[in-house]
Amino acid sequence: MSHCEPGSAPRSLAPGALHVALVGSPNAGKTTLFNSLTGMHAKTANYPGVTVTRREAIAMFGDLEVMVVDLPGTYGLAAISPDEQIVADSLEGVIEGVARPDALVMVADASTLERSLLFVAELLRLGLPACLVVTMIDEVAARGGSIDVERLGLAIGIPVVGVIGHRGVGLDSVRALLADPVSWQRPVMAPPEGAAARSAWVASVLAVAYRPPGADRRTRRIDAVLLHPVLGVVVFALVMLAFFQAIFTLAAPAADALDSLFGWLGDGVRDRVPGWLGEMLADGAIAGVGGVLVFLPQIILLFLILTLLEKVGYLSRAAFLADRLMGRFGMEGRSFVAMLSSFACAIPGILSARTIPSERRRIATMMAAPLMTCSARLPVFTLLISGFVPDRSVLGPIRSQGLVLLGLYVLGAVSGLLYAGVLSATALSGPAAPVVMELPPYRRPTLPAVLRQTWEGAWSFVRKAGSIILGSSLVLWVLLNVPGSTPPAGLTESQRAGHRLEHSAAGSVGKAMEPIFAPLGFEWRTNVALIGSLAAREVFVTTLALTTGNEDDSSLPDRLHELRNDDGTQVYDAATVAALLVFFVYALQCMSTVAVLRRETNSWRWPVIAFTSMFVLAYVGALVARVVVHVVT
Amino acid sequence: MAVGAAVVVRSVAPGEAGQGRRLEDLGVIAGTIVRVERRAPMGDPTIYEVRNARLAMRKADAALVQVEAWLEVPTAEAGGGGHVAL
Numbered sequence: 001m002s003h004c005e006p007g008s009a010p011r012s013l014a015p016g017a018l019h020v021a022l023v024g025s026p027n028a029g030k031t032t033l034f035n036s037l038t039g040m041h042a043k044t045a046n047y048p049g050v051t052v053t054r055r056e057a058i059a060m061f062g063d064l065e066v067m068v069v070d071l072p073g074t075y076g077l078a079a080i081s082p083d084e085q086i087v088a089d090s091l092e093g094v095i096e097g098v099a100r101p102d103a104l105v106m107v108a109d110a111s112t113l114e115r116s117l118l119f120v121a122e123l124l125r126l127g128l129p130a131c132l133v134v135t136m137i138d139e140v141a142a143r144g145g146s147i148d149v150e151r152l153g154l155a156i157g158i159p160v161v162g163v164i165g166h167r168g169v170g171l172d173s174v175r176a177l178l179a180d181p182v183s184w185q186r187p188v189m190a191p192p193e194g195a196a197a198r199s200a201w202v203a204s205v206l207a208v209a210y211r212p213p214g215a216d217r218r219t220r221r222i223d224a225v226l227l228h229p230v231l232g233v234v235v236f237a238l239v240m241l242a243f244f245q246a247i248f249t250l251a252a253p254a255a256d257a258l259d260s261l262f263g264w265l266g267d268g269v270r271d272r273v274p275g276w277l278g279e280m281l282a283d284g285a286i287a288g289v290g291g292v293l294v295f296l297p298q299i300i301l302l303f304l305i306l307t308l309l310e311k312v313g314y315l316s317r318a319a320f321l322a323d324r325l326m327g328r329f330g331m332e333g334r335s336f337v338a339m340l341s342s343f344a345c346a347i348p349g350i351l352s353a354r355t356i357p358s359e360r361r362r363i364a365t366m367m368a369a370p371l372m373t374c375s376a377r378l379p380v381f382t383l384l385i386s387g388f389v390p391d392r393s394v395l396g397p398i399r400s401q402g403l404v405l406l407g408l409y410v411l412g413a414v415s416g417l418l419y420a421g422v423l424s425a426t427a428l429s430g431p432a433a434p435v436v437m438e439l440p441p442y443r444r445p446t447l448p449a450v451l452r453q454t455w456e457g458a459w460s461f462v463r464k465a466g467s468i469i470l471g472s473s474l475v476l477w478v479l480l481n482v483p484g485s486t487p488p489a490g491l492t493e494s495q496r497a498g499h500r501l502e503h504s505a506a507g508s509v510g511k512a513m514e515p516i517f518a519p520l521g522f523e524w525r526t527n528v529a530l531i532g533s534l535a536a537r538e539v540f541v542t543t544l545a546l547t548t549g550n551e552d553d554s555s556l557p558d559r560l561h562e563l564r565n566d567d568g569t570q571v572y573d574a575a576t577v578a579a580l581l582v583f584f585v586y587a588l589q590c591m592s593t594v595a596v597l598r599r600e601t602n603s604w605r606w607p608v609i610a611f612t613s614m615f616v617l618a619y620v621g622a623l624v625a626r627v628v629v630h631v632v633t
Numbered sequence: 634m635a636v637g638a639a640v641v642v643r644s645v646a647p648g649e650a651g652q653g654r655r656l657e658d659l660g661v662i663a664g665t666i667v668r669v670e671r672r673a674p675m676g677d678p679t680i681y682e683v684r685n686a687r688l689a690m691r692k693a694d695a696a697l698v699q700v701e702a703w704l705e706v707p708t709a710e711a712g713g714g715g716h717v718a719l
């Protein structure tokens with residue numbers, strides 16, 4: 001393996017390790033097999049130039065050190081998505097810096113062998129040493145079928161092992177095979193090429209070793225309810241409701257606790273470390289780290305729920321039910337899952353769009369994701385709604401404040417769908433890859449698998465968003481504190497802070513922005529907070545608290561109420577608040593999202609289009625809101 | 634095709650974005666039996682049973698597949714023994 005990348009850690013640990021790739025279709029049990037073969041030592045890395053993740057781990061089988069790579073699931077080597085292209089390219093050995101595998105472990109679900117062996121036929125033509133692991137063999141027997149792995153091996157001419165992943169059956173045989181890939185039997189003749197010939201080959205191989213299982217009655221019975229035209233839609237709505245309920249009510253207390261913890265930590269550091277260093281540590285670094293971690297409870301819960309729904313098999317049903325609706329707006333069923341994730345945070349939403357094969361539908365989905373109301377907007381909405389919208393009953397228990405919040409969510413979601421629709425009718429062209437989704441049988445997920453996937457999702461969020469949120473928090477701190485000015489004597493602590501801020505770089509920028517934002521009613525304090533929100537939207541609240549500091553240290557909403565323009569009129573009147581709310585619905589003021597869009601689309605084109613078009617939407621929308629409220633009141 | 638119908642695939646057109654090849658990789662190949670299992674609440678996509686797996690497919694993609702009736706499940710369209718789209 002002379003062409004190994006020197007910088008890639010796992011390979012430099014074991015320069016001589018044999019390189020074995022796991023290949024198979026989605027839902028075949030590939031990842032479960034990978035986890036049981038490699039234990040907890042897997043590393044995830046990106047393929048050079050693209051954002052497809054590969055999981056790899058070094059493991060010992062007998063005396064042999066083997067690097068096992070878990071390739072993304074695919075149905076064939078004719079790729080239709082970036083994930084699948086990676087599989088084809090790595091098996092051809094054409095990815096720079098990534099060695100071609102020395103051997104293949106093909107993974108196939110026993111209940112769908114008539115389909116999976118078509119892929120096996122294609123893989124065997126690559127000429128690499130290969131073995132076949134048939135998973136979930138217990139399901140075949142349970143549904144009245146039978147499989148004889150030995151005869152199957154004889155018929156194909158390669159080693160074949162049957163496993164039951166969650167019970168560990170057959171894993172020792174796989175390990176024994178991996179200890180000596182050189183000795184694997186090779187087929188006398190490669191399977192034929194072409195669909196019809198492959199199909200005939202599969203039929204001849206299975207004739208001697210396999211009786212297909214009968215219908216999966218349990219899955220059919222569950223689907224009769226979950227995909228029912230009426231009941232299915234009701235259950236779908238209930239699942240969504242539970243999803244939002246969990247994301248907002250279960251995660252919120254944990255997020256608040258983390259928020260106060262970091263506030264407390266910051267105060268402690270400010271008290272103990274003197275001068276600007278203490279302030280930078282407290283208001284820049286600690287506040288920055290806190291700004292990332294505050295999202296974690298929601299992100300973990302989001303990934304936990306999505307992983308559970310995926311592993312049980314419901315996520316593909318949800319995609320099936322939503323496909324028609326999403327199709328009207330140039331997207332597909334799987335876009336729905338991305339949109340759903342985006343209500344917690346656009347970043348996991350954009351990342352989950354990777355599974356959408358069609359490029360134009362994938363881009364439409366990623367571009368619409370930031371318009372879903374993410375959890376970072378919630379503190380801003382909460383501040384403005386609780387401070388300025390009178391709380392009164394509209395209809396029984398339905399109250400005005402909740403109604404306004406719901407309205408903002410609906411505005412964002414509807415705008416996102418329309419945005420994707422307009423985009424795919426104008427900027428996106430070309431034929432679209434097919435929408436074909438497999439609906440796997442309902443299965444009971446195992447706890448370790450669920451926890452593992454949840455952890456990996458949450459960790460990838462911390463890595464992707466963390467550095468950017470932390471970096472922008474530090475830059476923001478510098479902007480807010482440089483140049484340091486000396487406030488006149490006789491001011492209270494918060495007045496001094498306000499004075500320093502007004503004369504800082506950020507204060508100057510905020511004032512320079514006034515001509516642009518004056519039509520919306522935003523003056524320099526709001527503008528500085530808008531700059532702050534570029535790190536993460538909820539920083540708007542803390543920055544506004546800094547810029548509006550006054551002598552009696554009253555609460556933030558009270559301070560906003562008292563804020564006056566030079567001519568004595570109220571700064572935060574109803575029209576300005578409405579403008580600000582609408583501005584936050586549309587504006588893409590989140591650097592992490594911009595960065596992830598850049599990485600996932602591999603160009604600056606889409607993040608630039610998203611940022612500018614959403615700014616225009618935000619500005620025009622805010623202006624309309626302001627004018628309308630002016631006219632009405 | 635009516636829900637419940639079982640048909641046999643005659644041919645798969647290539648499509649302009651590689652759809653045909655993907656359908657073949659999923660097992661929709663001439664000679665394969667396909668059962669129409671269920672439609673989504675709004676009529677599209679449809680779930681088909683192919684080679685013991687269940688695939689949801691949009692009308693637009695299924696139109697690439699030419700089929701004829703199989704066994705005793707006659708449908709109005711395929712009754713005459715002609716080929717129709719899935």
